[in-house]
Amino acid sequence: MILYKGNLDTIILKLLSENDKMYGYEITKKVKELSHNKIIIKEGALYPALHRLKSKGFLEVETLKVDNRLRKYYKLTENGNKESITKTAELKEFIETMQLLLNPKLSFK
Amino acid sequence: MILYKGNLDTIILKLLSENDKMYGYEITKKVKELSHNKIIIKEGALYPALHRLKSKGFLEVETLKVDNRLRKYYKLTENGNKESITKTAELKEFIETMQLLLNPKLSFK
DNA sequence: TTCATATACCTAAACTGCTTAGGTATATAA
DNA sequence: TTATATACCTAAGCAGTTTAGGTATATGAA
Numbered sequence: 001m002i003l004y005k006g007n008l009d010t011i012i013l014k015l016l017s018e019n020d021k022m023y024g025y026e027i028t029k030k031v032k033e034l035s036h037n038k039i040i041i042k043e044g045a046l047y048p049a050l051h052r053l054k055s056k057g058f059l060e061v062e063t064l065k066v067d068n069r070l071r072k073y074y075k076l077t078e079n080g081n082k083e084s085i086t087k088t089a090e091l092k093e094f095i096e097t098m099q100l101l102l103n104p105k106l107s108f109k
Numbered sequence: 110m111i112l113y114k115g116n117l118d119t120i121i122l123k124l125l126s127e128n129d130k131m132y133g134y135e136i137t138k139k140v141k142e143l144s145h146n147k148i149i150i151k152e153g154a155l156y157p158a159l160h161r162l163k164s165k166g167f168l169e170v171e172t173l174k175v176d177n178r179l180r181k182y183y184k185l186t187e188n189g190n191k192e193s194i195t196k197t198a199e200l201k202e203f204i205e206t207m208q209l210l211l212n213p214k215l216s217f218k
Numbered sequence: 219t220t221c222a223t224a225t226a227c228c229t230a231a232a233c234t235g236c237t238t239a240g241g242t243a244t245a246t247a248a
Numbered sequence: 249t250t251a252t253a254t255a256c257c258t259a260a261g262c263a264g265t266t267t268a269g270g271t272a273t274a275t276g277a278a
Contacts, residue, residue, distance in 0.1 A: 005114045025255050035206045069255055095204050097147045134226050178226055
């Protein structure tokens with residue numbers, strides 16, 4: 001499923017609003033699990049997104065070595081939390097709007 | 110609202126599955142109306158999309174002169190109708206999947 | 219009359235956000 | 249030793265938008 005164009009930032013922000021801190025690889029696994037294997041975030045999309053969100057001040061990073069491997073844990077900043085709420089609301093509104101188009105009969109209720 | 114990236118073809122196909130034939134300008138007005146002014150299809154997106162769908166064999170065109178102005182009426186071909194059903198189902202599935210991410214608690218019901 | 223707005227079509231360049239396709243490195247099971 | 253999983257990264261290509269133009273007719277307002 002590749003329809004999530006434009007929503008990757010929102011997905012990441014929303015996940016982090018529920019999980020305190022997560023690392024990149026963990027995010028891809030979690031999204032895959034929650035979406036029942038339907039949304040597979042490619043690494044070429046994920047890592048640039050994380051760096052973008054960090055450079056905008058929405059995420060902060062902490063690098064830890066676990067089992068002799070690096071993990072970069074990301075967590076929301078205060079602004080990131082606000083952004084998460086805003087983006088989530090926008091996505092909900094978008095979904096409601098798309099449902100109007102998919103179920104036009106409901107417009108006449 | 111600019112989140113509809115990648116869904117324009119689906120919106121057009123779905124509309125045409127309900128309206129027999131429509132012309133470009135009419136489509137933008139209809140989508141604006143149905144979406145309560147939230148989805149504004151730019152002409153730079155619309156016309157290439159219509160030409161794309163036509164070149165793929167999903168639409169056929171009939172040009173009419175109405176009130177001294179040209180209108181290009183588009184309607185679904187047989188394949189276009191199949192594509193409309195497929196794409197609509199995909200969009201519905203996408204929406205349901207996004208709702209899983211937005212409301213993760215519901216996953217545990 | 220002329221100016222803005224609406225109707226109706228179109229396209230090219232720029233931009234964005236993905237995918238594809240590479241790369242490094244460690245751990246583990248077959 | 250080979251494949252798979254874990255864990256990070258980036259550059260080039262591509263698709264589908266936006267932006268910003270273009271043509272032309274009709275209509276209502278100043």
